[in-house]
Amino acid sequence: MKKFLLIVSLISLLAGLTACGGAATPTAAPTEAPVVAPTEEVAEAPTEEVVEAPTETAATEEPTEEAITAVNTLSIAYQADITTFDPDNGFEVAGLGAIAAVYEGLVEYAPGTTDLVGLLAEDWTLSDDGLIYTFNLRDGVTFHDGSPMTSAEVKAAFERRSDESLVLSYFFWNVQAFDTPDPDTLVVTLGMPQPSFLDTLASPWGPKVVGPGALVDNAGDDLAVSYLNENADGTGPFTLQSFNRGDQYVLARFADYWGEAPYFDRIEINIVPDIGQQVLQLQNNDLHMVLHGYPFTQLAQLPEGLEIEAYNDLGLEMAFVNPAKAMGTPEICEAVKTAINPELWVADAFGDYASPALSLYPKAMLTPAEPVQYPTDMEAAQAAIAEAGEVTIEIGYAAEEAGVQQRVADLLVAQLAGIGVNATARALPQDESYTFFENAEAAPDLYLAQNNPDAAHPETQATLFYTTGAPLNIMAYSNPEADDLIFAAGSITDQAERDAMYADGGAMLFEGCGFLPLADVADVIVYRSGLTNLNPRPAIPWNVDLGTISVQ
Secondary structure: OHHHHHHHHHHHHOOOOOOEOEOOOOOOOOOOOOOOOOOOOOOOOOOOOOOOOOOHHHOOOOOOHHHHOOOOEEEEEEOOOOOOOOOOOOOOOOOHHHHHHHOOOOEEEOOOOOOEEEOOEEEEEEOOOOOEEEEEEOOOOEOOOOOEOOHHHHHHHHHHHOOOOOOOHHHHOOEEEEEEEEOOEEEEEEOOOOOOHHHHHHOOOOOOOOOHHHHOOOOOOOOOHHHHOOOOOOOOOEEEEEEEOOOEEEEEEOOOOOOOOOOOOEEEEEEOOOHHHHHHHHHOOOOOEEOOOOOHHHHHHOOOOEEEEEEOOOOEEEEEEOOOOHHHOHHHHHHHHHHOOHHHOHHHHHHHHEEEOOOOOOOOOOOOOOOOOOOOOHHHHHHHHHHHOOOEEEEEEEHHHHHHHHHHHHHHHHHHHOOOOEEEEEEEOHHHHOOHHHOHHHOOOEEEEEEOOOOOOHHHHHHHHOOOOOOOOOOOOOOHHHHHHHHHHOOOOOHHHHHHHHHHHHHHHHHOOOEEEEEEEOEEEEEEOOEEOOOOOOOOOOOOOOOOOEEO
């Protein structure tokens, strides 16, 4: 309950932040994501903008190692600016890779899996009552300001994260105390058993160890918030060399990094909002990769010299339902569900890179014993709409995700027309979605999003998006019976029992027409030949491991 109240108190802080999706253990941990290319050409989208490949005279030659490493610099792009570089105070998505290259936490997910492994903690133990975690910290870790890391610095960083003025403080909702019995040991005491605790530490938005160069030397009167917006002091393989908002960020190799040195000396991150421009820059050798949003319809015919890495980032394509408008009527909701059954259109939208959703949880997180069932009787759906009279449905989606969501929306508009619904679609600034609950009548009937949980544990999906008052329950849907089941599942240690409870709670939300799961979507990175060791993590959307990426 403490977590519930704390999360509710954070809703007002979320306006203007990017959803994590964002954000967050599977029945069987997925194996490392394969590099897969589709074998069939994907069907044309109704209105998707097509980015034309360069003409033959401008065709890209396969880059050599020398071309990629001319100045040992990796060039990538983000579509959206980084709101803040503070790892405790923002729901960044695109910027997660940069933040993870500068800051580190105690644990992380191993590449290609949701297996938990040590990072700044070499190992850990848990008491028999499930309340006390004891972390043995890694020796020889140095902050970017030159000071050594001990348990005192870790404690200071985590106590800062716990401050309720910071957006991500809810990660420590259940922590009662941090203790440092010696410089190499951190003891964390919980208020109640929390099986998801290690997953929250491994989350891309999870607690990072911020150094004294920020928290002491530049603390100011705001817990170093002003300083950390555009500066950093971490322990990662790269330092933040420059932060030019709206233009470019530069990371530089940290010479005293405790682990294996990164291949690249310098990472240049340019802000290129238009995905078409990113694609052209990649094809013209001005970028080394497109991290997210490369048009699915063009993946089957990539220019020479480009390759694909597809991986499961726990992204779930779904629709938030506005209960205050037409779909608040059960008969209309059932008819709409029938028309937009994902089996009818997912292949057209995503080709071989998605499958119809099984539940309101990504399939890499849990596989339900009984997948959600969309109704299939089109005649009954048409009759329900005819009886209701004129039915109008507006479909909204974030303008920042238009490259994907416009295609999905157009397909749904066509499907709804088949049962007599007058459907329209429009792009909205993503910030606007965080205020839908304030004026439900002005909000769209359906809002499309590809969401990412905080971490790989089902609790981080349910309590971020679905429960009453959850931070990103943007339509303010409430189902107390489902809430009770979800909150009870949070204390269950048996994975099969836990997953069944989360799945049952999700089924209630689907049947009550609060949320509609649409597709499990693989994220696709398109990169220049010669690069290797991208090591994307399933729980980290739209990013590669900048510390391991190298040239063959």
